[in-house]
Amino acid sequence: MDNIEGGYVRLLKPIITINTLILGMVSTPLIAQQSTLNMTEGVTGISHTVYNLHMTILYICIAIAVIVFGIMFWSLYQHRKSKGAVAAKFHESTTVEIIWTAIPIVILIGMAIPSTQALILMEDTTEADITIQITGSQWKWHYRYFDHDLEFYSRLTTSQAEINNEVEKQPHYLKEVDNPLVLPINKKVRFLITADDVIHSWWVPAFAVKKDANPGFINEAWTKIDTPGTYRGQCAELCGKDHGFMPIVVTALEPEAFDDWLAQAQVTAKQQLQAEQQSLTQTMDMPTMMSLGEDVYNRTCLACHQASGQGIPGAFPALKNSPVALGNVNKHIDIVLHGVSGTAMASFAKQLTKKELAAVITYERNAWGNNTGDIVQPSQIDAALTDNNQ
Template sequence: MSWIAECLSRVTRPMRLRLRRTVTTLSLTTLALTVLPPSVLAVEYNMPVGVTAVSREIHSLHMIIFWICVVIGIVVFGVMGYAMIKHRKSRGAVSASFHENTRIEILWTAIPLLILVVMAVPATATLKDMYDASESALDVKITGHQWRWQYEYLGEDVAFTSSLATPREQINNTAAKGEHYLLEVDNPLVLPIHRKVRFLTTSADVIHSWWVPDFGVKKDAIPGFINEAWTRIETPGTYRGQCTELCGKDHGFMPVVVEALPEAEFDEWLIARKAEAEAALNDAGRDWSLEELMEKGEKTYATICASCHQPDGQGMPPAFPSLVGSAIVTQDMQAHIDIVVNGKAGTPMAAFADVLSPVELAAVITYERNAWGNDTGELVQPAVIKEQLSQ
C-alpha cells in the first residue's frame, strides 16, 4: 500500500477535499442502490417491459446486450487494474518490448467478432418480428401535425385529431401541475387488445415520431412517406408516449395517449364513433346560431389555435400575428376562411382542412371574428365551409 500513500502525499488539500466528496457520494449512492428494492430500480433506471410480445423481446435483447457489456467491462478494466498494480514502476517492473505478435492480433480480432455474432443473432430475430406488419386486423393511419396527432381508422369512416389537454394555467405555472402533466389529450387513440393493429405513419408538415414505450413502437412520421409499424396489445389500460422528434417550438406539447379496450368494448366504441361522425355530417347541413358557434369555436380555438395565437388572441409577432383587430379577421370573410382552411405558404400557419370538421372550421372562424372585442357580429355556417371543401 506504500504506492497509495505516496500518491496521496502528492495530492493538494483542495484535491483531497474533492476526492473525499466523490468517495462520500459514491458510498451514499451504493447504499441507496442496496436498500432500494429491485422493482423500484427497474422502474426508475431501466426500460419498461411493456404489454406486447415485441416489447418483451426488445427488453430481453436490451438485457442480453447490457450483461454482455457488463462482462466486457469487468474483464477489460479488471485486466487493466491488475496490470497497473502488479506491474507498476515502483516494484521495478519494466515494460515488455514486442512487435507484430500474430497470435495476439488474431485473438483481439476474433473475440470481438464472436461477441458481435452472439449479439446479432437475437437482434436479427427481434428486428424481423418488429417489421412484420402483415395480416393486420385493423389499420390506423397516423398523421403528425404541429403539434397534434390525427388518427384515421382505415375502412371504418372514423377520424379525429388528438391534442394536448393540459390546461394552459399549468403550463404557465399559475396552477398546480396534474398527475399526467403534458401527457394528456382530448381524444386518445382507442385500440382493441388481442388484435394485430398496423400503424401507417406520415406527416403533414415536418418530421415527427410516434412513440409508445409500452408497445415497443417508435416510428418516424415523414412528409411524403408512409412508414409501417404494428402492435398487439395484451393488457387493457391507458398507455402514454410522446413525439420524439424535435418538431418545433411546442415539441414537448405533443403527447400520445392510447386506450386499450377489450375487443367487445372496442367494437361498441367504434359503432358509437361512427354514429358521432354521421351526426357531425348532419350538423354541417343545418343552420347554427351565433351563440352555438361561439361556444364550440371557443373550445376549438383553445385546443387548436391558442398555442400559437395565445388564449387572448394577442399572438406572438412576427411569427404568430395578433388576431385582435386584425384586418383579415375583422374585414374580408372569404380571406379569413381561405387562410384557416388552406394555410399560408412560407409561414407557420398550417392548413386545417384535413384537421378540423366543417362545423369546427366554421365555429373557430366565427369565434375569432367576434372574440376579444372584434365584435363583427358576422358568422359563417358549416354548410358554407362544407361546400367550399367539396369544390
Template sequence: MKALNHPSWRIVNIYHGIRAIPAFIIGLIPTWAHAEFGLNLHAPASGLAQDIYDLHTVILWICLAIFIAVFVPMFFALIRHRKSRGHQAATFHDNLWVEIIWTIIPVLILLAMAWPATKLVVSMKDTSKEDLTIKVTGHQWKWEYEYLGENIRFMSNSSTPKEQIDGAQPKGENYLLEVDRPLVVPAGKKIRLVMTSSDVIHAWWVPAFGIKQDAVPGFIRDAWFKADAPGIYRGQCAELCGVGHGFMPVVVEVVTPEQFATWQQQQKTLVAAASANAGKTYELAELKALGEKVYATNCMACHQPTGMGIPGAFPALSGSELIAAGKAEHIDIILNGKPGTAMAAFGKQLSDLDLAAVITYERNSWDNKLGDVVQPADVTARRK
C-alpha cells in the same frame, strides 16, 4: 484576536469541523432513503417491447463481462507490476496466434449479439397480417388518427390545462401527457400504423409498446404493435418539431375487443349525427360557444387567448384586416392554410361545423365585432 490564532485554537476548530462531517452525512440519509435510484427501460406492455427489453438486458450483461475480462487484469497489472515496486517493462515481439485469437473472439461476440438483434429488427418491420390499420398524421402540434375502412377520424390534442403550464396551478399526475381524445385499440390485436406528416418531421413514440417511428412529410412509414392487456399507455412526439414540440403527447387506450366494438359503433353514430347537422342553421350564440372550445384546442397556442398572437411569430386576430376583409377570405385561409408559414390547413382536420364555429367566434371576439355568422353550409360551399 491573537488568542484565536493560537495553534491550540486551530486544533479545536479542526476537531469541531471533523465532528460536523458525520452530522452532515446523517442529515442527508433521509433524502437518500426516498431517492429513486432505478434506471431501466419502460415496463414492457407488448411482446415486441418485451423482446427489446430482454435483448437489451442480455447485451448489457455481455458488455459487463467484457468490461470485467479486460479491465480487471489491466488494472491488476498496472497496480501490482508498477515501476515503483521494482518491476521492469517486459520486452516481447508479435505473436501471430495471439493476434488471431484476440481478433476472432470479438468477432464471435459481435455475431452472437448481431443475430438476435437482426431478427428483432426484421420482426419490428413486419407489418403483415394486421388486424386493424390506422393512419397517423402529425401536425404542429397534435396527432390525427384515421381508422382506415371504418369512416372514423379525429384529432388528438394535448389537454393539459393552460393554468398548469403557466404555473398558476400545481402540475397534474400526467402533466403534458394527457389528451382530449386518445387513440383507442383492442388488446391482443396486431395494430398497423401508417404514418406521415402535414408539415415537419414528427415521431410517434410509445415506449411501453417498443414503437418509435418518424412521420415524414411526403412519405408513408409504417410500424406495428400488439398490446398485451387493457390500460392507458402514454408517449409523446420524439422529434424536435417546433415551439410546441413539448405539447404533443400520445395517449393510447387499450380496451377489450368487445369494448372496442362498442366504441366503434358509438363513433360511427357521432359521424352520422354530424353529417345530419351539417345543413342545420345555427344561432350566433351557439356557434360562439362551440367556437371558443375549438379555438382553445386548435388556435390558442399560436394566437393566444387574447387573440393578440405572438409578435414576430404569429399574427394577431384581434382587429385583423384579414377578418375584416370578408367571410370568404377568412374561410379560405382556415380551410387551406397559408403556404410558407406555420398556419396549417384545417380543412381536413375539423368538421364543417367546427370550422364554422371557430370562424364565427374569431369574427365576433376581442376587437372584432362584425356581428355576422358563418354556417356549416358556407364552409361546405368554399370547399368546392
C-alpha cells in the same frame, strides 16, 4: 514467445474469476427487479424482445468492461515500481494478436444475430387484423381506422392554467388527450404513419414502436398488445413550437369491449354528421357563435395566436386589427379552411365541424376590438367547401 503466452493465461485466470463473481452479484438484482433507471419491458412481444436484447448486450458490455479494466488495474498494481518491477523486453506475438482480433469479431457476430432477428421481426407488418393510419400535424394526431369508417383527431387536454403554473398539475400533465387511440389486445395492429406538414415521430415506449411521420411518405409499424390498459407516449421528433404538447394516449381493450367501443364510436360519428347537416339550415346569433368560437379558439388557435390575439412577433401573425380578420370574410374563411402553404397555419377543414369553423371565424372577426359585426354561418362554410371541391 511461449513465456509471453503463458503470462497472458496466468493473467486472465484471476480476472475471469473476478468477472464471474461480479456478474453473479450484479445480474441477480437486475433480473429480480427492474430498475427505474432501466428501459421498460413493455406490454408487447416486440417490446419483450427488445428488452431482452438490451439486457443481453448490457451483460456483454459489463463482462468486457470488467475484463479490460480488471487487466489494466491488476497490471498497474502487479507491476508497480515500488515492487521492483522491470519492464519486459519482447516483440509481438502473432498468436495473441489473432486471439484478441478474433474474440471481438465473435462477440460482434453474437450481438448482430439477435439484433438482426429483432429488426426483421419489427418490420414484419403482414397478416394484420386491423390497419390504422396515423397522421401527425402541428400539434395533434389524426387516427383513421381502415375498413371501419371511423376517424378522429386526438389533442392535448391539459389546461393552459396548468401549463402556466397557475393551478396544481394533474397526474398525467401533458400526457392527456380528448380522444385516445383505442386498440384491441391480442390482435395484430398495423400502423401507416405519415404527416401533413413537418416531420413528427409516433412513439409509445410500452409497445417498442417509434416511427417517423414524414410528409409525403408512409412508414409502417405494428404492435400486438398483451395486456389491457392505458399507455402513453409522445411525439419524438422536434416539430416546432408546441412539440412538447403533442402526447399520445392508447387505450387497450379486450376484443369484445373494443367491438362495443367501435360500434358506439361509429354511432356517435353518424349523430355528429346529422347534427352538422342540421346546422346548415340554422341561422346562429352573435352571442351563440362568440361563445362557441371562443371555446374553439382556445382549443385550436390560442397556442400560436395567443389569448390576446396579438400572436408571437416573428413567428405567428396577430389577429387583432389584422388585415385577415378585418378584411374580406371569404378570404378569412379560405385561410382557415385550407391553411397557408409554407407556414405553420394548417388546414382546419377536416379538424373542426362546419359550425365550429363558422364560430371561430366569427370570434376572430369580433374579438379584441375587431368588431366587424360579421356572423359567419355554417352554410357559408359548406358553400366554400363545395366550391373548392368542384
